[in-house]
Amino acid sequence: xxxxxxxxxxxxxxxxxxxxxxxxxxxxxxxxxxxxxxxxxxxxxxxxxxxxxxxxxxxxxxxxxxxxxxxxxxxxxxxxxxxxxxxxxxxxxxxxxxxxxxxxxxxxxxxxxxxxxxxxxxxxxxxxxxxxxxxxxxxxxxxxxxxxxxxxxxxxxxxxxxxxxxxxxxxxxxxxx
Numbered sequence: 805x806x807x808x809x810x811x812x813x814x815x816x817x818x819x820x821x822x823x824x825x826x827x828x829x830x831x832x833x834x835x836x837x838x839x840x841x842x843x844x845x846x847x848x849x850x851x852x853x854x855x856x857x858x859x860x861x862x863x864x865x866x867x868x869x870x871x872x873x874x875x876x877x878x879x880x881x882x883x884x885x886x887x888x889x890x891x892x893x894x895x896x897x898x899x900x901x902x903x904x905x906x907x908x909x910x911x912x913x914x915x916x917x918x919x920x921x922x923x924x925x926x927x928x929x930x931x932x933x934x935x936x937x938x939x940x941x942x943x944x945x946x947x948x949x950x951x952x953x954x955x956x957x958x959x960x961x962x963x964x965x966x967x968x969x970x971x972x973x974x975x976x977x978x979x980x981x
Contacts, residue, residue: 818856828866848886868906 809829818838822845829849839859847865852872859879871891878898888908898918902925909929917937924944933953943963947970958978 813851 810827811831812827812835813831814834815832816836817840818836819840821841823841823843824845825842826846827850828846830847831851832847832855833851833853835852835855837855837857837860839861840857841861842865843861843863845862845865847870848868850867850870852867852870852875855872855875857875857877857880860877860881862880862882862885864884865882866886867890868886868888869890870887872895873891873893874895875892876896877900878896880897880900882900882902882905885902885905887902887910888906890907890910892910892912892915894914895912896916897920898916899920900917901921903921903923904925905922906926907930908926910927910931912930912932912935914934915932915936917935917940920937920940922940922942922945925942926946927950928946929949931951932955933951935952935955937955937957937960939959940957941961942965943961945962945965947965948968949970951971952973952975953971954974956976957972957980958976959980960977961981963981
């Protein structure tokens with residue numbers, strides 16, 4: 805289904821099966837996508853500011869350059885999703901699964917990633933200043949040149965993570981593994 809550039813602002817699309825849908829550049833600001841299946845969907849460049857994506861399945865979805873400021877992605881499944889250069893400022897990603905996702909150069913300033921699974925994720929050059937990553941799993945993550953200034957990394961699992969040139973200035977690093 806091709807819906808590129810479509811205006812779906814504030815729409816209720818909860819609990820639908822939209823796997824593989826093409827919504828590149830669509831306006832989904834404030835939309836309700838709760839527990840929707842968007843496996844393999846193309847949402848590149850889409851506006852998802854303030855959208856509800858609680859429990860949404862976004863496995864292998866393309867969200868590159870999408871804007872998700874203030875979006876609720878708690879408990880979302882984003883395994884192998886492409887979020888490169890996405891704007892996730894202030895987004896709620898608590899308890900989300902992002903294993904093997906690409907978040908290179910993504911903007912996660914002030915985002916809540918409490919308890920998130922970020923195993924083997926790429927956060928190369930990402931901005932995470934002020935982010936909350938309490939009890940997040942970053943084992944095997946590629947964190948080169950990521951900026952964690954002032955982020956809360958308490959009880960984070962960094963086993964085998966690549967921190968080459970990462971900026972941890974002012975970060976809270978209590979009980980890090």
